[in-house]
Amino acid sequence: MLFLIIKRILLGLITLFIVSLITFVGTEILPGDACTTYLERQAFGEQLEACYRRLGLNVPAYERYVSWAVNAIQGDFGYSLSGEMPIKEVLGPRIKNSLVLASAAIFIGIPIALILGIVTALWRDKLPDVAISTVTIFAMTIPEFISATLLILIIAIWLEWLPGIVIVPTDVSFLELLPNIILPVIAIAMIMTAHMARMVRSSVIQVMASEYVQMAILKGVPYWKMVFKHVLPNALLPAINVVALTIAWLLGGVVVTEVVFNYPGLGRLVIESISNRDLPTVQALAIILASIYVSINLLADLMTLMLNPRLKTLQIRK
Amino acid sequence: MTEIIQKVKNLSIGFKSKKGEEILILRNISTNIKKGETVGIVGESGSGKSTLALAMMGYVKHGLYTIGGECEFNSSNLLKMKNRDLEKIRGRKIAMIPQNAGQALTPNLKIGYQIDEALQLHSDLKEEEREQKISELLNKVRLPSPETIALRYPHELSGGQQQRVAVAMALAGTPDLLLLDEPTTGLDVTTQAHVLELLNFIAKDTGTSMVYVSHDLGAIAQVSDRIIVMYSGEIVLEGPSRDILKKPIHPYTYGLLKSIPKLSLAGLPQSMPGSQPQPGAMHRGCSFFDRCNFSEEKCKNNSPQLEYLKELNTSVRCFNYKSLMNDSQVNQTVNKIKTSLQDKEILNLSEVSISYAKQKLLDQVLNRISDDNPTVKDININIKKGETIALVGESGSGKSTILKSIAGLLRTKGGIIKFDQNRNLSSDLKERDPNDLRIIQLIFQNPDESLNPNHTVEEIIAQPLKLYFGLKGEELKKNIIDLLQKVRLGEFYMSRYPRQLSGGEKQRVAVARAFAAKPDIILCDEVTSALDVSVQAAVLNLLQQLKEDFGTTYIFVSHDLAVVRAISDRVAVLYQGRLCEVGPSKDVYQFPSHPYTEVLLGAVLEPDPDIKPKLVAEDIVEEKPPQKGCSFQGRCSRILGDICKSEVPPWQITNSGNSIRCHIPLKELQKDQIN
Numbered sequence: 001m002l003f004l005i006i007k008r009i010l011l012g013l014i015t016l017f018i019v020s021l022i023t024f025v026g027t028e029i030l031p032g033d034a035c036t037t038y039l040e041r042q043a044f045g046e047q048l049e050a051c052y053r054r055l056g057l058n059v060p061a062y063e064r065y066v067s068w069a070v071n072a073i074q075g076d077f078g079y080s081l082s083g084e085m086p087i088k089e090v091l092g093p094r095i096k097n098s099l100v101l102a103s104a105a106i107f108i109g110i111p112i113a114l115i116l117g118i119v120t121a122l123w124r125d126k127l128p129d130v131a132i133s134t135v136t137i138f139a140m141t142i143p144e145f146i147s148a149t150l151l152i153l154i155i156a157i158w159l160e161w162l163p164g165i166v167i168v169p170t171d172v173s174f175l176e177l178l179p180n181i182i183l184p185v186i187a188i189a190m191i192m193t194a195h196m197a198r199m200v201r202s203s204v205i206q207v208m209a210s211e212y213v214q215m216a217i218l219k220g221v222p223y224w225k226m227v228f229k230h231v232l233p234n235a236l237l238p239a240i241n242v243v244a245l246t247i248a249w250l251l252g253g254v255v256v257t258e259v260v261f262n263y264p265g266l267g268r269l270v271i272e273s274i275s276n277r278d279l280p281t282v283q284a285l286a287i288i289l290a291s292i293y294v295s296i297n298l299l300a301d302l303m304t305l306m307l308n309p310r311l312k313t314l315q316i317r318k
Numbered sequence: 319m320t321e322i323i324q325k326v327k328n329l330s331i332g333f334k335s336k337k338g339e340e341i342l343i344l345r346n347i348s349t350n351i352k353k354g355e356t357v358g359i360v361g362e363s364g365s366g367k368s369t370l371a372l373a374m375m376g377y378v379k380h381g382l383y384t385i386g387g388e389c390e391f392n393s394s395n396l397l398k399m400k401n402r403d404l405e406k407i408r409g410r411k412i413a414m415i416p417q418n419a420g421q422a423l424t425p426n427l428k429i430g431y432q433i434d435e436a437l438q439l440h441s442d443l444k445e446e447e448r449e450q451k452i453s454e455l456l457n458k459v460r461l462p463s464p465e466t467i468a469l470r471y472p473h474e475l476s477g478g479q480q481q482r483v484a485v486a487m488a489l490a491g492t493p494d495l496l497l498l499d500e501p502t503t504g505l506d507v508t509t510q511a512h513v514l515e516l517l518n519f520i521a522k523d524t525g526t527s528m529v530y531v532s533h534d535l536g537a538i539a540q541v542s543d544r545i546i547v548m549y550s551g552e553i554v555l556e557g558p559s560r561d562i563l564k565k566p567i568h569p570y571t572y573g574l575l576k577s578i579p580k581l582s583l584a585g586l587p588q589s590m591p592g593s594q595p596q597p598g599a600m601h602r603g604c605s606f607f608d609r610c611n612f613s614e615e616k617c618k619n620n621s622p623q624l625e626y627l628k629e630l631n632t633s634v635r636c637f638n639y640k641s642l643m644n645d646s647q648v649n650q651t652v653n654k655i656k657t658s659l660q661d662k663e664i665l666n667l668s669e670v671s672i673s674y675a676k677q678k679l680l681d682q683v684l685n686r687i688s689d690d691n692p693t694v695k696d697i698n699i700n701i702k703k704g705e706t707i708a709l710v711g712e713s714g715s716g717k718s719t720i721l722k723s724i725a726g727l728l729r730t731k732g733g734i735i736k737f738d739q740n741r742n743l744s745s746d747l748k749e750r751d752p753n754d755l756r757i758i759q760l761i762f763q764n765p766d767e768s769l770n771p772n773h774t775v776e777e778i779i780a781q782p783l784k785l786y787f788g789l790k791g792e793e794l795k796k797n798i799i800d801l802l803q804k805v806r807l808g809e810f811y812m813s814r815y816p817r818q819l820s821g822g823e824k825q826r827v828a829v830a831r832a833f834a835a836k837p838d839i840i841l842c843d844e845v846t847s848a849l850d851v852s853v854q855a856a857v858l859n860l861l862q863q864l865k866e867d868f869g870t871t872y873i874f875v876s877h878d879l880a881v882v883r884a885i886s887d888r889v890a891v892l893y894q895g896r897l898c899e900v901g902p903s904k905d906v907y908q909f910p911s912h913p914y915t916e917v918l919l920g921a922v923l924e925p926d927p928d929i930k931p932k933l934v935a936e937d938i939v940e941e942k943p944p945q946k947g948c949s950f951q952g953r954c955s956r957i958l959g960d961i962c963k964s965e966v967p968p969w970q971i972t973n974s975g976n977s978i979r980c981h982i983p984l985k986e987l988q989k990d991q992i993n
Contacts (some may be wrong), residue, residue, distance in 0.1 A: 039603030209380070215422040218375055219487065220439050223401065229435075233426045308469040309426060 003130060005302060008289055012294040019290040020072070024065050027279045037277045055079065068283075077284035080273075089282045090269070095288075098265035101181055101188070101258075102250035110196065110243060114236070116198025116307065121235075122227065124205060124297055132197070133156040139194035148187040148260040155183060165262040184261045188254050200235070200240050207235040244300030248293045322414075323495050323527050324351040324374055329387035331369055331378060332597075341598035343369050345381060345551045348624075351495065356521055356528040358542030358559060360535055362574075362594055363821075366551040368417075371497045371531045373397065375412050376404050391495075410440040413488035417500040419480035423472035430468030433487050440491035455486040459516060477713075478509035489524070496528045500539055506712040507879065511921035511931040515653065527595050533850065534576060536923030540562055540931070547571050550595055550605040553624060557632030560927050567632065567639040569612045577855035579884035580931075581922050584904060586862055586884050589855035593820045604636070610636045633892035660703040663739055664871050665724070665839055668705040670697040670733030672716070672723050672895075691945055692731050694719050694895035696966075703838075706865065706872040710879060710888035710918070716895035717875045724873065725760050726750050738838075741828045756786045759832040763844035765824035775802070775827050776812040782834040801830040804867075805860060822853035826860065833864060840873045846881060858885055879922050883907050891915050893950050894943035901976030911978045911987045914950045948981065956982060957972070 011277040035051035036043040043051075055078075071078065077087035103211070116136065120129040139147075156164030166180040207213060208231060216230045253267075257265035266285065273281040326349050326980040332342040345368045351357055351374075361367045372379065373389050376396030388395040391407065393960040399407075410415075416422035423432060430452055437448045458466035459482040472480060481501060488496055498517070502510040518541055523526055532538050536560070538545060545562045547555040547570065557570040566572045572881075573590040604610070604617045617637060624635045636642075654884045673692035694716040701707050722728040724735060726747040735743045737757065744750055759782075762768035769778055783789045789797055799809050805826040816824055825845065831839050842861070846854040862885060865872060876882050882889060882903070889906045889915060891899040899912040910916045913934075920932035934955050943949050947963040954962065958981050967981045972988070980987060 011538070064858050085814045211416060211418060211421040212424040214377075215414070215416050215484075216424065218372075218377060218414040218416075219436055220405045220407070221435065222405055222439075229427065234424070237426075307426075309473070 004216060004305070008298055008301065012298050014292075015294050016287065016290055020287050021065075021067060023283050023286040024061075024068070027283055028061055030279070032277070033279065035064075038310060059242055072284070072287060078280045080278055080281045087281055089256065091266075091284065091288070091316055092283065094264060094266050094269045096264070097177070098251060098267070100177060101254075101265055102247065104181055104185045105188045105192060105250055106247060108185065109193040112189075113193040113196035114200055114239075116193070116197040118204055118227075118232070120197065120201045121197075121204030121208065124208075126225075133201075136194040136197050136234060139190045140198065144187050144191055144254070145256050145260055147190060148184070151183050151187055152260075166245050166264065169264075180261075181263070184254075184257050184263050187261075188250065192250070196239070196246065200239055202291050204235040206233060209230050233307070240307070241297075241300050245297050248296040251292045251296070252289045290318075320355075321353040322350045323353050323391070324529075324752055326350070326370070326374065327390065328663055329373060329389060331366075331373060331382055335598060339598065340385065341383065343551055343597055344373070344521040345774075346387070347553055348387075348481055349546060349556065351515050351529060351552065353494075353527055354525050355543045356530060358540050358545045359529060359531045359548060360533065360545060361548035362533055362852065364550075364594055364597065365548040366597075367531045367533075367548050369497055369498050370548070371414075371529055373623075373798040374495075374497055374529060375408055375414060376409075379659045379838060386735050405439075409436055409488075409493070410491040411493055412495045412497065413491055413493035415484050415488045415496060415498045415501045417482075417503060419484035420472065420477060422484060423480060425472055425493055428468065429470050429472065429475070429483050432472075433468070433483070433490055436487050436490035451490075455489055457519075458481075458489065459483070461486075477505055479514065481505060481509075481513055482516070485513075485520070488587050489520065492524070493526060496526050498528060498532075500532050500534075501530075503532065503534065507877065507923075508712065508921040510537065510800075511923065511933055513672075514923070515931075515933060517541060519548040519619070532825075535563070535575065535851075535925035539927050540923055547574075551597065551654035552605065552635060553630070553633070554567035554606065554635045556624075557630060557634075561630060561632060563925055563927060565643070567630075567642045568634050568636050569610045569642065570606050570640070573609070573611070574852060575925060576755060577852045578925055579855070579858075579878075579880040581880050581883055581919065581924060581931060583909065584883060584907075586859050587599070587855045587857050593822055607908040612636075612641055632816075662703045662867075663700055664703040664705075665699075665701040665873075666736040666739070667697050667701075667720075667724070668701045668734050668736070670720070670723065670735065670988070671721055671731045672728060673731040674719075692895070693943070695862065695943070696896060697733065697899065698897070699890060701839075701873065703871055704865070705888060706867050706886045707888045707890060708874040708882040709883050709890050709892055710876065711892035712918070713877065714894070715892040717892055718843055719895070720892075721760075721843055721873065721875050724839075725758055725841055726755070734866060740837045744780075752786065756782075757838045758834045758841065759835050759837040759839075760841045760843065761825075761832050761845045762827050764848045765821065765828045766816070766848075768828055769824060769831075774812065775807075775813070775814050775816075775819075776964055778816075778827060778914045779830050779834050782831060786835050797834070801834055804833065804864065805830045820851050822856060824848060825853075825857050829857070829860065829864070833868065833870075836868075837870065839871045839873065842872055842876075843875055845874075847876070847878065854881070858893050861885065879919060880940060891918065896943065897979060898950060899976065899978045901972070901978075902974065905972070905974045905976045908987065910975075911972070911976065911984075912950075912980055913954045913956045913982075917953070917955075948979075957984060 035048055035055060035057060039047055039051060056064065068078065077091070077094060080086065080087045080090050115134050120132050123129045154162040155161050155231070160183055163180055164183070213226065213230055216226045221230065255267035255271060258265045259271060269281070270285055273285065326347055327349040329344055330342055331344040332340055335341050347370060358933060359367045359370060369379070369382065374396070376389065376399055378384060378397070379442045384397045389397055391412065396404065396407070410475045423429070433452050433455060434448055437443060437451055443451060452468055453464040456467055459466050461479060461482050467479070468474070472483070475483065501517070502513050505513060514537060517528070520526065521541070528541070530541050542559045545557065545559045546553055547562065547568065549570050555566065555571050557561060560572060563575065566575055576588045577590055578587060583795055590609050595605055603619045603621050604613070605621070607613050607617045610617065614637065622635050622637050624633045671692045672694040697720060699707070709720060711717050717726065723730050723745055724775045726743065726745065730745040735745065737743050737754070743754055776798055779801055780794055783794055783797050798812060802809060802811055805821065807826055807830070811823070816827070819827065846857055847859060858881065861872070864870065874882065886903050889901065889903050890897060891906070891912060893914045899906060906915060907919065910919045917934045920934050922930055936953060944951055947965055948954070948967045951957060951962045961981050965981070970978050970980065970984045972978065972984060978984070978987065
């Protein structure tokens with residue numbers, strides 16, 4: 001088991017290494033570099049040389065990769081172009097904002113998704129199922145830029161209950177941010193919850209039809225005890241991976257929603273730095289998003305391993 | 319008169335078809351289960367036997383509903399009861415032992431918990447007492463070291479152990495009635511015999527009534543006092559088990575018993591034509607009319623009623639049962655098989671070994687397989703043209719593995735597979751040329767999975783014809799029709815899809831596809847296991863006929879020793895991937911010499927209450943073959959001592975050409991058979 005965990009972590013690190021290489025090579029291949037972009041028309045002669053020296057761009061590429069990687073491990077991604085701020089400082093508040101948005105969506109969305117999924121499965125083909133399923137299918141199919149715009153129109157413009165777009169500074173305190181995130185959270189949670197609820201529903205239905213559930217009924221196990229002991233643990237196991245992917249997707253920045261609401265999160269930063277050709281920031285973002293995906297998936301796999309007795313012993317035997 | 323426990327009255331269960339018609343699965347079933355008796359319900363798949371058993375617990379599957387009638391238990395109708403009340407009866411008064419314990423045990427809960435749950439629900443025992451009781455129960459079903467078993471998860475047990483746990487779980491509530499739904503199907507022969515013996519013991523020990531549902535008359539014969547035969551949702555025959563098995567007075571039962579291959583009798587059983595009508599198929603008259611050899615004009619339009627014959631204590635649903643009363647020679651008639659054996663060797667396996675061990679990186683790079691204790695080892699078999707050789711053994715004996723390697727689907731670790739004396743067949747499929755592929759064809763166990771559901775029968779059979787012979791147009795079509803006729807299917811089957819065929823028809827298509835390549839050797843992997851008994855006999859007869867016509871060689875793998883007896887010329891007995899005994903069928907079956915062959919044959923169940931299985935060895939499951947010595951050392955009841963553990967036994971050859979691999983001298987092995 002321990003061996004397995006170590007192996008998975010190593011594999012994750014290798015993935016990250018490859019991702020960092022690819023992004024580094026990618027940014028190298030692209031014409032132009034940080035200095036030419038920054039200096040624009042003055043990018044020649046003495047000024048360019050000075051800039052290269054300042055940013056350390058005058059050494060061979062592999063050396064730059066090594067020194068970049070060493071610094072990146074310590075959390076130092078160098079300087080961003082715009083304003084010459086350390087990327088660390090640009091990223092910090094953005095990550096925090098994205099975290100706030102993601103965790104709000106997760107804390108609201110996942111329990112609702114589970115409950116809806118389970119309810120629809122247990123009352124399969126009855127009224128609650130039909131009603132909820134219709135709504136979830138709707139929520140799934142409407143793209144978030146439509147639902148987000150509609151939300152802004154109805155709640156912010158017609159009803160004037162909440163701010164329509166976020167116009168607070170990036171590093172605002174949590175309490176001040178709170179009213180601003182309600183609409184984005186609703187927009188994201190809707191689509192995410194719907195997806196997950198459908199997944200949970202089909203998983204629970206599948207387990208309900210299994211022979212061991214029939215056996216539990218024939219053993220005289222009361223209905224709700226059967227649901228909680230025999231059905232849910234087995235039905236929710238496959239959901240863990242889906243939840244993990246959703247969380248990674250949320251943390252990685254829900255680009256469209258952030259742009260629509262002008263929300264200062266990672267997703268918008270990705271768009272901004274790409275359009276500004278802020279290559280160091282793009283590089284940093286790529287590696288950070290990759291680490292989020294890798295580590296959350298790793299966590300999910302380990303959790304499945306822990307919770308599924310079948311996998312657990314299989315691994316030990318090997 | 320003994321007390322009646324469960325009374326089924328005029329029970330009909332069915333479902334609504336898409337067109338809104340009411341389709342009956344059970345039609346007007348009435349029967350009583352008495353205290354302390356074991357009733358066997360027998361029928362082929364789709365006869366409604368499992369639905370009946372579940373209804374006896376007040377359980378109707380999703381999609382089905384009760385149309386009429388009742389299941390009375392303690393003078394209340396279970397089918398009308400509220401779930402809350404049913405929970406108090408299920409598990410406590412009536413308990414179920416499921417068909418597939420491996421799937422009927424909840425995977426995330428430990429064995430101990432699952433039994434404890436039943437105890438909590440159905441007894442007033444305190445926690446420590448329950449713990450005690452769990453051990454007792456596990457002991458009762460003869461599981462070794464109950465304390466450790468209780469802490470395991472279901473998947474950590476073998477099939478036989480899981481089934482025992484299911485029995486223990488059912489016994490936890492000390493029920494008055496036990497319902498068993500195919501409890502031994504899917505277990506190895508030896509395990510099956512042991513589980514049945516346990517069930518018999520429990521029936522005697524606790525005085526519980528049992529309803530034993532099975533398609534296997536052999537198993538039913540061992541346990542039941544009374545037998546109910548079901549066909550197409552109706553009871554067609556009901557009576558004392560001995561009478562039914564020895565003198566069946568319903569044509570269906572008669573035909574069924576005749577279609578079962580018997581261990582004591584070489585040759586192919588007689589098959590019944592046709593197959594059971596689908597539920598909802600329009601019919602007037604007797605549902606067995608199409609397949610009946612005793613039918614008359616009136617059977618066509620009038621359906622017979624269940625008639626109670628007092629002198630025989632039997633109920634029968636047939637107008638013509640009297641003509642069967644005198645002629646019930648169930649055991650006599652078989653179609654003798656002709657051997658078309660030629661003296662030419664067609665396939666030779668020498669020193670073949672196969673390993674499932676995961677390759678190490680270095681070995682992968684060097685493209686070699688290193689495993690000093692491979693799954694299959696030392697296989698030397700010489701197969702003659704026109705021969706049917708059967709590989710038999712329990713699950714895990716490597717019989718299918720060997721088949722896969724011959725087909726080129728699994729790389730061997732070592733050894734040579736030689737075709738027609740001079741052609742070496744590579745164990746790697748990619749290195750075989752098209753002709754090498756053509757000469758060996760496979761027929762799989764489950765035609766549902768081996769036939770592409772999106773292809774018509776025509777496309778399925780056309781494929782090998784196009785691939786190997788490049789046939790086109792009219793010629794292709796003519797060949798397909800020929801092949802269909804060979805497997806006794808009409809031309810109109812060409813446009814059908816597999817899902818529109820019955821199990822037997824599908825397997826015929828699979829047979830036709832194999833023969834389309836005009837192969838020299840056909841590998842049959844459990845080809846009849848997924849089929850009903852009456853259909854099985856027909857497929858076996860077909861295979862035999864085709865073999866006589868084409869001179870094909872069969873390598874036949876089956877866990878059913880009676881089937882093997884019926885069709886094979888020669889048998890190779892395998893244990894843990896090692897050969898134990900190879901010899902002509904009639905010698906192996908008449909005088910099983912190797913201790914393992916004895917164990918295996920002793921456990922076979924015959925549909926005859928007078929032939930009891932002999933349980934020689936324990937049904938332990940060994941995970942890996944032993945490193946040294948004889949492969950059967952772990953379970954052998956005649957083990958000699960150190961020599962069996964340290965040295966691989968030598969081949970000994972008897973006068974009849976039977977090779978036995980055992981340390982015990984031939985004379986002694988043969989002497990024991992006489993006793």
